[in-house]
Amino acid sequence: MADLNDVNTVFLAEKEVERIENIVKARLEKCSEIGGQPREPRDSKDAIRQATGASLMADMGGADPDSTETNGRGGAIPALTIGQPYPPCTLPLKDLQPIKLADLQADTHHRGCQLTIKRVSPVVTLVSRSWTMVQEEGDDDTERLEVCLHKTRHGKDVLESARNFVIKEPYFTITSQGEPTIRIDHPSDLIILDGDLKGSQGSATQTYGPFEDLAEAAEEAEKIAKKCKDEGNVALEQQNLPLAFAKFTKGLCLARYEDVFKTNPDLARDLARNRAYVNLLLNQLDEAQVDAKAALIGKEDQRSKELDSKAYFRAGSAAYNLGQYQEAKACFEQQQELTPDNKTASAYLKNIEVRLREQETGAYNFKRINLGLSRSRPRVDAASFIGNTTVKSSGEKGRGLFATRDIPAGEIVMCEKAFCVVWGYESDALTAMTYDVRDDRIRVSPVGLSRAIVQKLLNNPSQIGRVMSLYGDYQGEGNNVTKTDDGTIVDTFRIHDIVSRNAFGPGIQFGEERLNNASTGLWIWAAYINHSCVSNVKKEYMGDLMILRATRPITAGEEIFHSYDESSDYDDRQSALMITWGFECECALCVVEKADDPAVRKKRRGLVDEVNDFVLREHWTNAKRLTISRARRLVKAIEDTYDEEKYKGLPRMATLRIKEWLDLATANQKR
Incomplete structure (x- = not known):
């Protein structure tokens, strides 16, 4: 984090x-x-x-x-x-x-x-x-x-x-x-067993419940299925989505019984089509696709074409939101063929071409993306570009991310759309102190993100494998069952440990945040990147899109590193890495800093405190010549604490904040 x-x-x-x-x-x-x-x-x-x-x-x-x-x-x-x-x-x-x-x-x-x-x-x-x-x-x-x-x-x-x-x-x-x-x-x-959420844990074909007894009389089953359809439609109009889902699920189970389906197959298709729409609204995208395709009629009359057009739209929307752009493209092309004048299908197909280009080439319109961001729309409509990278073994570090080609300095290494982000101002945000009995440590944990990821996986079990492949301290008991007749299974303890080791904070983008409502997210591909204080990439965020750029030339086959913690002080950095990620960093910078005289490190920490006070007190937009001169003296004082020979080619972390301030202030004066 x-x-x-x-x-x-x-x-x-x-x-x-x-x-x-x-x-x-x-x-x-x-x-x-x-x-x-x-x-x-x-x-x-x-x-x-x-x-x-x-x-x-x-x-x-x-x-x-x-x-x-x-x-x-x-x-x-x-x-x-x-x-x-x-x-x-x-x-x-x-x-x-x-x-x-x-x-x-x-x-x-x-x-x-x-x-x-x-x-x-x-x-x-x-x-x-x-x-x-x-x-x-x-x-x-x-x-x-x-x-x-x-x-x-x-x-x-x-x-x-x-x-x-x-x-x-x-x-x-x-x-x-x-x-x-x-x-x-x-x-x-x-x-x-009852209530609005009944059936919301199950799959599209769940039949658990009291429905089987009703199926003995096909006529009665059909009547009740029709009633469920009507009640589901009323619940949908009232925006009671869980109740609408439960009603359509009950009706669909009845309408799919052999004797009912033989006499009235359109009833099952109508219920499946309606439930596909509810599934979309509930972000149950896996089931939305299943239901939408089950609703297809395949006849040539105009009414059937219009209904199938709806079904293809719902299947395509679900695929698009899952990032399955080729599947989405096929669905919207089918919709366009059935209803050529449909402008929504055309708009989606244009968007899909942009997503595929982003995915394949890493060509993004960042200006447009940035302009579209706001507190009410913090999630970017963009594809992930990971083609420059691959996951391989990194020896004692486990798995790591490696470059598949030469990447010049400043170029994009990868862009990834978050699997899940909880923004600090959203109701799902929740931070907790966790006391871990395994190592007697108290940590800050984004349990709201863990909770949101569990819900997303319950909604979309096709994504469970991607998340569970990430490293966590608890690996479960080797039983990878993710579904039974009763519904989807997610091991919440594994999710907690995965989030603890792999989540990031996307920065304060949409207003003030504090510890108990800090924004956090999970980027699955980026989670494979190992730490080094001497990193070769730098993260930045646009909403929930993480952008990694090379800070120096990276050669094909080279491992990609970024810094999990950018504290300027060696002790602070090591403490954070051990508490949160459970390891001690032994990169080239840490080896040199560890060998520094304690008095030198103490002096450097004091200068960093002075920098922090200075930056908070003096905004770079109002900087006068005397203020800029003082900033330069602070840079010089900090650099004097670094041995020129020992630190050759290594970042001088304590100078980064004041140098950034100085760059902004001097550029502002030249305007």
Whole structure:
């Protein structure tokens, strides 16, 4: 991740660090003591009363009593415990054995089991989790259920969206306050049985639910399918997209039964076409393509051509948004052939030609891209250009990115459109302090980005492999199952570790940011680039487009490096690299700086502090001759701390900020 400047610093006193550590370690010790013990029943009335009161407090903005928080200058930041990963359930419901609440054992993952429950209290919705009280049907035995971090689907709280759920391989444990709870960390471990979001976890061909009994009577099934279509259309008009999706899904399952499809195939096609549109709006692009192609009629009458034109448009739009430009081109050409006067298809085809040119040659109209950017439109419509590079082994560093041809200084090495960016002003933005029990370190983590990536992968499982190929400390258990009959599976713990090691900050482009709402993103191809303080490329951003230019000539076969942290001080840089990325840099610059006399490094740090004060106080646009002279003296003073022979050919990091100021100020005076 990119550096955070001092306004974004979290100040953790030693006592606060100790408090967080003690809370985490006390929970772990308690879990170890109670592991495998039988669950103790709750008092049902007290449990529901507790949840109701907590829900009211949460609605009024009360603090989460079970969540450690710390303070940065931007406000309170939640503190989360990580480092105890477990895999999601990869078995379908039909292969899991039912258990009851009474069968649960403390701090146990009940593998091979499923638990059917209903919600019996209001939901307590908090920043990083939601919880409620649940019971089994026909029984007043009550237990707490919480969903951690990944608690929403299509903007709705999952627990609030329904009453009835199935929990796959339930994990029964305790909170940091010792409160017993069934804990959900992976969205796919919670199956919704009713409500607006029912079916939103599944694939385009999901048939789980009560629909199979209705199929015994084809006439009744067709009637209900038509009703679902009408209800879905009403929900769509009201912009209730999850409900529209659920209705179209239910109707489609019925309309695809053999006896119904034989008599009324157009009903299934209509439902598929409508759901394709909803899938587009929900960014479920994989399913949008599947549904749109399933809706094709293929007849020559005008009405069929118009409907197929719609279907090709929806399939093409989905392919375009996935970056599948050749597939999109084929769809829009088919649409244009069916409806030659369609101006939308023509416009898309023109855009696709630009995207293909960007992708193949790296020729971008940066001026136009920059003019199109704004706070309301921060994401660039552009393709990724990676043709100059390839991923290969980099020895002890794992994989790295290498040049496939000679690249002159100043030329574009690659441009990449972000896989996912969360801007600081967006509702998804969330920064947390994470205490990692694996190495006893507290780190700042962009958990909002992790959450957004999980949602994007649930929407588009075709992208899971690309993200999961990146390095993370936790590699899972080798089971690469990403889908069952119940829906898409994403290991949220792997995503957290991948984001922690591979995310970048795209800079402050659209207004002030602080630590608790810093913009962060994941660029998958750029994530393969290894670090060096003596880098050969420089990053810049236009919205969510990352542009890398060569800072010196790069030869074919040479590895590409950029600096993960550009702190001017050796100790600060090494600390940041170890805490965030888990390694010590041994590049040529670090070797020389490490050997510097401590007194020299201390003097250099003092001069850098003076530079920082100077730059904040004196804006380059108002610089007078005397101010410029003082800046030159600062440059000279810092350069005097570098041994000319030892630092020959190496960057002098401490001078970069004041030199940049000086270049801008002197250029401004010449105008």
